[in-house]
Amino acid sequence: MKGGLPLSLPSALFRTPSSMTPPGGHQEHPDLPEKLRVQYLLFAVLLTFITGLFFNTPQEILEGLYAIHRSPSILLSDYMEVGNIGAALVNSSFLMLLSMALAKRARVTVSGPFIAAIFTIGGFALFGKNLYNSLPIMAGVLIHAKYRKEPFGKFILPALFGTALGPVVSQLSFGLALPLPLSIPLGILAGLLAGFMLPSLANQFIRFHQGYNLYNIGFTSGIIGMLFMSLVRGFAKDNSPTAILLKEESLGLLLYLLMLFGSMVVFGLKTGVHHKDSLLKLFRRPGQLVSDFVASDGFPVTSLNMGLLGLLTTGYIFLVGGSLNGPIIGGIFTVVGFGAFGKHVKNVLPIMVGILLANAVFQWEVSSIGSLLAALFATTLAPIAGAYGIIPGLLAGFLHMAVVMNVGYLHGGMNLYNNGFSGGFVAAILVPVLDSLNVGARKWEEGK
Numbered sequence: 001m002k003g004g005l006p007l008s009l010p011s012a013l014f015r016t017p018s019s020m021t022p023p024g025g026h027q028e029h030p031d032l033p034e035k036l037r038v039q040y041l042l043f044a045v046l047l048t049f050i051t052g053l054f055f056n057t058p059q060e061i062l063e064g065l066y067a068i069h070r071s072p073s074i075l076l077s078d079y080m081e082v083g084n085i086g087a088a089l090v091n092s093s094f095l096m097l098l099s100m101a102l103a104k105r106a107r108v109t110v111s112g113p114f115i116a117a118i119f120t121i122g123g124f125a126l127f128g129k130n131l132y133n134s135l136p137i138m139a140g141v142l143i144h145a146k147y148r149k150e151p152f153g154k155f156i157l158p159a160l161f162g163t164a165l166g167p168v169v170s171q172l173s174f175g176l177a178l179p180l181p182l183s184i185p186l187g188i189l190a191g192l193l194a195g196f197m198l199p200s201l202a203n204q205f206i207r208f209h210q211g212y213n214l215y216n217i218g219f220t221s222g223i224i225g226m227l228f229m230s231l232v233r234g235f236a237k238d239n240s241p242t243a244i245l246l247k248e249e250s251l252g253l254l255l256y257l258l259m260l261f262g263s264m265v266v267f268g269l270k271t272g273v274h275h276k277d278s279l280l281k282l283f284r285r286p287g288q289l290v291s292d293f294v295a296s297d298g299f300p301v302t303s304l305n306m307g308l309l310g311l312l313t314t315g316y317i318f319l320v321g322g323s324l325n326g327p328i329i330g331g332i333f334t335v336v337g338f339g340a341f342g343k344h345v346k347n348v349l350p351i352m353v354g355i356l357l358a359n360a361v362f363q364w365e366v367s368s369i370g371s372l373l374a375a376l377f378a379t380t381l382a383p384i385a386g387a388y389g390i391i392p393g394l395l396a397g398f399l400h401m402a403v404v405m406n407v408g409y410l411h412g413g414m415n416l417y418n419n420g421f422s423g424g425f426v427a428a429i430l431v432p433v434l435d436s437l438n439v440g441a442r443k444w445e446e447g448k
Contacts, residue, residue: 056086072175119337140195218420225411264307272300354397
């Protein structure tokens with residue numbers, strides 16, 4: 001098994017991020033103070049909020065937020081089209097701020113996993129997550145913590161990532177044509193139940209893919225979403241295929257992304273030292289769960305890596321003829337967030353090229369929304385490229401493209417992290433085969 005997956009990994013994943021340390025057992029880079037790390041995230045929140053105000057008037061944003069919160073929100077529901085661009089960005093900033101407030105109350109510090117969670121929530125708040133459908137799931141995780149008499153901070157990651165199941169709440173509340181006095185309590189109750197189940201299931205399912213699928217909660221949410229969808233279909237109800245996407249193109253969205261990712265690069269360069277050596281050292285890490293780059297490599301080089309990933313993925317979208325919308329920006333944000341928690345330029349590129357190869361072989365349109373999202377979210381399998389090499393990485397991307405097109409029906413769009421669901425299956429199939437064939441046989445030593 002590559003990467004030396006510890007037997008205690010499931011429990012490690014749900015430790016308070018502030019207590020996470022790299023495999024060597026110590027914090028290598030306690031470099032920047034917590035206050036500055038929080039300000040770093042607040043800058044992203046504030047920039048997102050202000051950008052939203054540039055796109056629409058306050059009245060339009062309020063109307064858009066109302067439409068967003070009444071949306072069934074199943075995949076793919078682009079909030080930039082459901083409401084408007086400004087409302088989607090404001091919704092994103094609200095959810096990121098709420099997540100940071102919860103973490104502060106739970107005494108959780110800014111770490112790689114927490115950064116990944118914040119940017120993932122911010123990204124998916126553009127196409128599926130909102131305050132109404134996220135709070136019941138977070139509350140369900142809180143009830144789980146209270147039931148086990150453990151601090152909520154220990155479960156902050158499943159509470160935040162678990163909002164992938166937001167469509168369960170929204171679809172049951174607004175998407176099945178039930179009377180609101182019945183549907184709203186039903187949706188909230190389902191969200192509480194989903195949140196309560198998440199930590200226990202995620203703790204077990206990580207063994208299924210051995211930490212090579214970074215979106216472990218995505219796989220777990222797919223299983224839970226499949227359960228709820230099966231119950232819904234049992235009552236002769238179903239989810240109609242949804243593809244609501246922004247119709248207009250906006251230069252303003254590109255400028256927003258370039259400003260955000262450029263700021264990350266500049267911050268990393270200004271606050272760090274030995275940039276080239278530090279970045280190359282980070283690139284040598286396989287990225288398998290749990291890889292907290294903030295702890296192992298320092299905040300400055302992590303910020304630099306995040307900014308580079310943002311520029312790389314944004315460039316890819318335009319290179320293949322795509323355009324920016326809520327789901328695409330959400331995908332870019334997720335890659336950027338996991339630039340602190342397992343992804344770097346070296347281990348994501350083989351996966352993305354594998355997606356391109358699959359499109360060529362299957363003769364699928366490379367600029368279609370499905371192909372673009374697969375190229376971004378398939379990087380959940382980046383640790384396979386990092387641990388086993390380029391060819392296995394290409395194969396992982398290729399297989400992911402085929403699998404992800406066929407698993408969405410199982411959960412009916414109830415799980416926003418569809419690629420995390422698919423990635424779990426691909427990793428579970430591919431990693432044991434690679435190990436049995438002794439592919440890329442070597443032990444990764446962090447930092448060597």
